[in-house]
Amino acid sequence: MIGRRVDSLAVQVELETAEPPAVAAEDVRVRRGGVEALRGVSFALGTGRVVGLLGPSGCGKTTLMRALVGVQARVSGRLGVLGKPPGVPALRRQVGYMTQAPSVYADLTVRQNLTYFAAVRGVPHAELDGLLAKVDLGAEAHRRVDALSGGQRARVSLACALLGEPRLLVLDEPTVGLDPVLRKRLWDLFGELAAGGVTLIVSSHVMDEARHCDELLLMREGRVLAHDTPSALAARAGSHDLEDAFLALIESSSMPGASSVEDGSPRDAGAR
Amino acid sequence: MLVVPCVLMTTLRFVYQHKLRAFDAVGAPLLTVFPLATMFVVSSVALLRERRTGTLERLLTTPLSRLALLGGYALAFALLATLQAVLVSALALAVLGLSVVGPTAMVVVVCVAVAILGMGLGLLASAFAQTEFQVVQFFPAAIYPQMLLAGLLVPRQHMVGVLHAISDAMPLSYAVDAMHHLGRQTGVAGALWGDLAVVLAFAVASVALSAVTLRRRTA
Numbered sequence: 455m456i457g458r459r460v461d462s463l464a465v466q467v468e469l470e471t472a473e474p475p476a477v478a479a480e481d482v483r484v485r486r487g488g489v490e491a492l493r494g495v496s497f498a499l500g501t502g503r504v505v506g507l508l509g510p511s512g513c514g515k516t517t518l519m520r521a522l523v524g525v526q527a528r529v530s531g532r533l534g535v536l537g538k539p540p541g542v543p544a545l546r547r548q549v550g551y552m553t554q555a556p557s558v559y560a561d562l563t564v565r566q567n568l569t570y571f572a573a574v575r576g577v578p579h580a581e582l583d584g585l586l587a588k589v590d591l592g593a594e595a596h597r598r599v600d601a602l603s604g605g606q607r608a609r610v611s612l613a614c615a616l617l618g619e620p621r622l623l624v625l626d627e628p629t630v631g632l633d634p635v636l637r638k639r640l641w642d643l644f645g646e647l648a649a650g651g652v653t654l655i656v657s658s659h660v661m662d663e664a665r666h667c668d669e670l671l672l673m674r675e676g677r678v679l680a681h682d683t684p685s686a687l688a689a690r691a692g693s694h695d696l697e698d699a700f701l702a703l704i705e706s707s708s709m710p711g712a713s714s715v716e717d718g719s720p721r722d723a724g725a726r
Numbered sequence: 727m728l729v730v731p732c733v734l735m736t737t738l739r740f741v742y743q744h745k746l747r748a749f750d751a752v753g754a755p756l757l758t759v760f761p762l763a764t765m766f767v768v769s770s771v772a773l774l775r776e777r778r779t780g781t782l783e784r785l786l787t788t789p790l791s792r793l794a795l796l797g798g799y800a801l802a803f804a805l806l807a808t809l810q811a812v813l814v815s816a817l818a819l820a821v822l823g824l825s826v827v828g829p830t831a832m833v834v835v836v837c838v839a840v841a842i843l844g845m846g847l848g849l850l851a852s853a854f855a856q857t858e859f860q861v862v863q864f865f866p867a868a869i870y871p872q873m874l875l876a877g878l879l880v881p882r883q884h885m886v887g888v889l890h891a892i893s894d895a896m897p898l899s900y901a902v903d904a905m906h907h908l909g910r911q912t913g914v915a916g917a918l919w920g921d922l923a924v925v926l927a928f929a930v931a932s933v934a935l936s937a938v939t940l941r942r943r944t945a
Contacts, residue, residue: 486945523787527943541942543789551787557780574788614784 474537476501476622476653477522482531484517491517493676494531499655499669501621504648506667506684507657508700514676515657516554519624522655523551536622547575550620554627556611560600564591564610567599568617577618588643589613590636605632612640623647623654629663641666661697672700679707727768727806731760731814739822746823753824754833754905755878758840760814761807762898763869765844766851769803770861773852786942796937800845807841808834828908832918836908839925840901846932853939872898877906897928 477499484492492514499505507515520526521533524541538545558567568582586592589609594602599610612628629637641663644654648668656667664670665684672680672687680687680703684696691699738756742749776782785795811834818824819833826833847868855861875885875893882893882903893899904921 520783525783525786525943527941527945529943541787546787546789549787551784553780553783555780557784559781560779571784571788574785574790576789 474534475499476503476536477655478532478534480532482518482521482529482533484514484521484526484530485528486517491676492521495673495676495678497671497678497681499653501653502648502651503668504644504654504656504666506664506670507655507673508659508661508664508670509673509679511659513673515673516626517676518673519551519626519655519657522622522624523549547618548621550615550617550623552611552615552623552625552628554630556599556604556607558599558607558610558614561598563596563598564602564613565595567610568613571614572617575618581617585613585616588616590639605636608632609636609640619652621652623652623656625654625656627657627659629656629658629660637663661700664696664700672703674704674707679703727764728810728813731764731810732817734760735814735818736822739818739824749822750825750909752878753818753822754826754909755876755902757811757814757818757833757837758876758898758901758905759873759878761811761837761841762844762847762872762901763865764810765803765807765841766848766865766869767862768806769799769845769848770852770855770864771848771858773799773849774855774858774861777852778857783944792937792940792942796849796933796940799849800842800933803845804838804842807845808838811837811841826908827910827912828918829914832908832914833905836901836904836922836925839922839929840898843897843901843925843929843932846929846936849936850932850939853936872896875899876902878902897925900924900928 475498477497479498480496482492482495483490495514495518507518509515517526521529522535522540524535524539524545529540533540535545536548559570562570564586565582568585569579572579572582583592586595589612591606591609591613594606599607602610608628608631612625615623615625629640632640644656644666648654656663658664667684670680670682670684670687671678680690682690687703688694688696688699691702693699693702735753735757738753739749742752773782776785786792815830815833815837819826819830851864851868852861855864871892875889875896876882876898877893882890882899885893900921904918904925907915907918907921
């Protein structure tokens with residue numbers, strides 16, 4: 455099949471790039487409350503790419519993200535972030551994390567939140583104005599966070615994750631509750647950041663957002679079902695619609711004897 | 727935080743309207759209860775809120791060390807506690823006519839030590855609670871026994887053996903002892919420094935323990 459030729463191409467691309475992958479996971483497992491939340495996840499992500507982490511709620515997206523930023527307990531298997539074990543002090547300056555619920559102080563203003571987290575991360579305050587403009591919150595800088603809308607709070611949280619120009623951004627559902635215009639603007643921002651060499655892992659359960667990503671990791675029940683580009687995934691399912699493609703993949707994976715669980719890099723990782 | 731202790735102290739003064747000697751005996755030891763109680767509640771809820779809103783998780787993904795985080799908490803609350811202690815002591819000593827034989831500055835020092843203790847116990851308690859509702863239930867468990875056995879109601883040496891032993895194991899007892907000492911003796915003797923050292927040791931131990939219970943990686 456054509457897959458073999460593309461596979462070798464992907465391997466070649468990996469050999470040519472000297473730097474370690476932004477994220478490398480090998481048989482990563484996490485136990486949470488007696489249940490295996492991640493059941494042997496393996497993948498590798500190149501730098502400077504927007505990677506969509508998709509799947510139904512409860513499939514392990516957040517657990518995987520927490521493992522990547524080093525706050526998840528009981529992680530087994532091998533997990534490398536920018537060539538280092540997750541959560542080591544040297545990495546914490548290079549990784550930005552945005553939790554699902556906006557983790558900012560509701561009783562402080564937007565600017566006070568940013569100033570505080572900037573101090574904690576050792577970022578000069580001169581950067582703050584640019585950052586506020588990036589997330590379109592310049593006009594709200596002096597408003598208290600609890601007076602803002604849900605979408606605005608999410609952007610305050612995002613701005614805090616962007617502080618200090620991290621090389622890896624782990625964003626848990628950053629576009630939830632945003633209107634289409636803002637969502638588009640944020641995806642454009644993610645694209646710009648990726649073009650500048652930042653790797654972004656962005657989770658979402660809105661399949662529609664998948665088309666903005668360079669690569670997709672489709673998860674279900676603690677496993678990676680598929681890791682590919684949006685177009686390749688759609689083509690594989692014989693559909694133009696990504697949502698249909700996902701449904702088809704999920705259905706085929708839940709059939710007995712099906713073995714669509716994959717590992718490694720996407721088949722056409724080099725062809726962006 | 728600042729007004730309530732002052733109002734309570736004033737109320738106490740009028741409770742003892744016709745027994746001002748009794749006010750002198752009870753007032754100074756009671757001064758230790760305010761910082762213990764308020765700092766326990768404020769610090770436990772503050773850290774729990776950080777846990778619940780995810781800001782703690784975010785802080786733990788930054789280069790900030792856990793000790794620096796708790797140290798920052800300790801510093802901020804100690805400043806607040808000093809303000810509270812200065813205010814209440816000044817009111818009690820200057821306006822309400824509480825008389826203390828020992829140096830008045832030491833009254834404030836003991837209050838600040840107890841405040842840091844309350845903060846440490848509060849930070850520790852928040853590690854064992856998931857919600858604000860749970861953490862306030864630690865308050866009667868951690869603070870009331872100390873108030874009953876610290877020698878505020880009955881002098882410690884008059885307690886039955888078991889209670890005296892329990893009282894010996896509680897940090898507030900030493901703060902109250904220190905206040906009794908200041909109420910009766912003019913100088914700052916070794917016993918007073920000893921009591922103060924015990925209170926501070928408990929405070930440091932509870933902050934250290936809360937640093938241990940504050941895990942970077944959680945399930």
